[in-house]
Amino acid sequence: MDNQSTQLDHVFGALSDATRRAIVMRLCDGATSVGELAKPFDMALPSLMKHLRVLETSGLIVSEKTGRVRTCALQPEALETIESWAATQRAIWQQRLDQLETYIETLKNGE
Template sequence: MANQTMQLDHVFGALSDATRRAIVMRLCAGEASVGELAKPFEMALPSLMKHIRILENSGLVVSEKIGRVRTCALQPEALETIEDWLSGQRKIWERRLDHLENYVEKLKNEEKLSARKPKSR
């Protein structure tokens, strides 16, 4: 559990930056070279490499250097950690909303019953 929490922290931390989210979105379409990933951004290559290293450290991206070209690919397994956590959170909130709905229905029914009773003087 602690390891999963740490993994979540790394993945959410990596995705907290718009540039890194854009890189992940681009890699959803398939592998890309660092040069290709850098095209939409106005930053130096070393700055982009910092973003890629953060994505690699979180487990979201893997890169491989062949000759002078470094190619990056998405590691979808890292997203499963987020998906599992979000699924658990969804279940918790659905239960809470179900309880709230039941409570509201109970209040409505009580209100209807009290409106039907004649008022005593």
């Protein structure tokens, strides 16, 4: 569980930045070069590379250099950690809401 928690922290940390979320959304359309990823952002290439390193460290993307071109691709498996965590949270909160609903109905019927 500790390893999963650490992975979850890294993925949420990586996705906490709007630029990195935009990069991930762009990579949902398929792998692309760093140059193409940089086009919509008003920042220097070294700044974009820092964002890409964070995403790569978290496991959300992988990059490969072929000649002078670095290509990035999404690693959707990293999102499974978030999906699993969210499903667990959803189940917990659904149970709590069901209990609250039962309690409210008990109060209504007691009046």
